[in-house]
Amino acid sequence: MERTIVFPDRVLNYQYEIKDVKNINIRIRPDMSVYVSSNIHTDFSQVEKVLLEKKEYICKALDNYAEMHKYASVERDYINGESFRLLGKDLRLKVTVGDKNFVDTDGLYLFLSVKKDEYDVKKRLIEQWYQKTCCEEIGNICREMYRFFEKYSIDFPVIRYRSMISRWGSCQPKRKVLTFNRRLIEMPKICIEYVVLHEFVHFLQADHSKRFYALMTMFMPDWESRAQLLEKEGVQGILC
Secondary structure, three states, X not given: OEEEEEEOOEEEEEEEEEOOOOOOEEEEOOOXXXXXXXXXXXXXXXXXXXXXXXXXXXXXXXXXXHHHHHHHOOOOOOOOOOEEEEOOEEEEEEEEEOOOOEEEEOOOEEEEEEOOOOHHHHHHHHHHHHHHHHXXXXXXXXXXXXXXXXXXXXXXXXXXXXXXXXXXXXXXXXOOEEEEEHHHHHOOHHHHHHHHHHHHHOOOOOOOOHHHHHHHHHHOOOHHHHHHHHHHHOOOOEEO
């Protein structure tokens, strides 16, 4: 059933279900829908009390998803002066028409040379360059991080990249696959290292238990500050 709760600065609509669960559960999905469930013995006033207690978490998650959708839908014109982000730095696009197609950067500018000044050509070249750079940079970080895990008899995983709205990365321990959001290449390197470590640790601990975070701290004592920087620099994503 659909329910509404009024926070001091926000009205929240959510879907409420009575299920065979022990606790009051709150699920916030990438489409910004909110689902709440509890067992039949839970008084509804207790449900609303929990929602009020979790207001900050709920609103922050909804705002993050809204921001991620906004960034995901940005349309580029691929013209001089447009800003592109790489490893935490903003690059200004410089477009020239020349005798060959290529993309390069000096750390300040993103140089795009095309034989024909056509939108589709520029878009394809930039996207291919980002994909190649993403594979190289994140791949290198994965290989560096693997040195910490090789001694645990963990095979080097298959590394995949794809567009994701709500996640920076994910791990499939049984399939030995790590998947990273293509937009991760826009974030500072220390943030990428944090995401890569997070996913590698899942080969040792599948869930986000106390042991998981103890392992994170053992491998990367400053992981919390990196996580905060990732949230500040970009848009908060979920790590699984």
